[in-house]
Amino acid sequence: MGCTECADCAVSKGGLLKIFLTGGSGFVGGAVSLALSRQHDIVGLSRSLESDAALLAHAARPVRGDLQNVTSERIGDAEAVIHCAAYVEEWGPSALYDEINVTGTERMLGAAKAAGVKRFVHVGTEAALFHGQHMRDIDETYPLAPNSPFPYSRTKARAEALVRAANDPANGFETIVIRPRLVWGPGDKTVLPAVCEMVKAGKFAWIDGGAAMTSTTHVDNLVEAISLALEGGKPGEAYFVTDGETLSFRDFLTRYLATAGVTPPDKSIPGWAARGLAAATEPLWRMAGAKSPPPITRFTAAIMSRDCTINDGKARAELGYRPVVSLDVGMGRLGN
Numbered sequence: 001m002g003c004t005e006c007a008d009c010a011v012s013k014g015g016l017l018k019i020f021l022t023g024g025s026g027f028v029g030g031a032v033s034l035a036l037s038r039q040h041d042i043v044g045l046s047r048s049l050e051s052d053a054a055l056l057a058h059a060a061r062p063v064r065g066d067l068q069n070v071t072s073e074r075i076g077d078a079e080a081v082i083h084c085a086a087y088v089e090e091w092g093p094s095a096l097y098d099e100i101n102v103t104g105t106e107r108m109l110g111a112a113k114a115a116g117v118k119r120f121v122h123v124g125t126e127a128a129l130f131h132g133q134h135m136r137d138i139d140e141t142y143p144l145a146p147n148s149p150f151p152y153s154r155t156k157a158r159a160e161a162l163v164r165a166a167n168d169p170a171n172g173f174e175t176i177v178i179r180p181r182l183v184w185g186p187g188d189k190t191v192l193p194a195v196c197e198m199v200k201a202g203k204f205a206w207i208d209g210g211a212a213m214t215s216t217t218h219v220d221n222l223v224e225a226i227s228l229a230l231e232g233g234k235p236g237e238a239y240f241v242t243d244g245e246t247l248s249f250r251d252f253l254t255r256y257l258a259t260a261g262v263t264p265p266d267k268s269i270p271g272w273a274a275r276g277l278a279a280a281t282e283p284l285w286r287m288a289g290a291k292s293p294p295p296i297t298r299f300t301a302a303i304m305s306r307d308c309t310i311n312d313g314k315a316r317a318e319l320g321y322r323p324v325v326s327l328d329v330g331m332g333r334l335g336n
Helices: 027-036 049-057 094-115 151-165 191-200 219-229 249-258 271-287 298-303 313-319 327-335
Strands: 018-022 041-046 061-064 080-083 119-123 135-138 174-180 213-215 238-241 246-248 308-310
Touching: 018 027, 018 094, 027 041, 027 049, 027 080, 027 219, 041 049, 049 061, 080 094, 094 119, 094 151, 119 151, 119 219, 151 174, 174 219, 191 249, 213 249, 219 238, 219 313, 238 313, 246 249, 249 327, 271 298
Parallel strands: 018 041, 018 080, 041 061, 080 119, 119 174, 135 308, 174 238, 213 308
Antiparallel strands: 213 246
């Protein structure tokens, strides 16, 4: 462990592991790379010159490739893989969700195992359990939804099932899944920008007044859990991680938008109306081959009108997980 001579060895940066990262140019992957590069050697899968630049800015060394052509040679001598890459858009061809989220994960697992990787950490989601229902105080015993009507949900469920099935400690290959809920914080490229744009364009309305209750996961808390999962937890298991607090969508989004200087309107529509509108318009958009989403998608209408509160006691007991950033502290930092 005292090696300081080889620039490419796993401890060349004073850390413990050489890690191969996917999705390193994105919100979660970028935060993972910046945080873990302080101790570990991070190599990131990169699809383009733009991704190269993002990875370098996040203190990772880019390796050119993508989930369609990833090989053990690209992974090299990495001891761990952190798989953050996924198709997370609310709108897109069903085949694209399958290709990236399911087939891409399957390819990553095969390449990682062939490369001799010891641990594969997969970033999952509570959406992998969602088929339109309330989810209240759920834990890891709650079933996945591989047949969900929502492409993101069903493909993330199938990807997680592949990851957990690939767990093979007897042959030195361990897998583990970390499931956040509603990831937020600095660098957010999805929730905050999208909602801000909707408010400014006059297209935002609460569903059921924003009354649905939710758990959340600050990106720093997710990074903490991923870091712990590199060596802790039980192989083959999934772990929910949250901020440890529950609040309504209205409370959360109002505070989150305020950090960007945006105030949402009071207008609201009933959940049944939002779900009905989405069910009526989404098929028409798909028939027309529209690249932009309809006014509201079925997934958004459903998930914004249903409670989703999570018990992360398993991660606390088995990973030693504790939130490192509270809601109040996280919002305060964004507001500065």
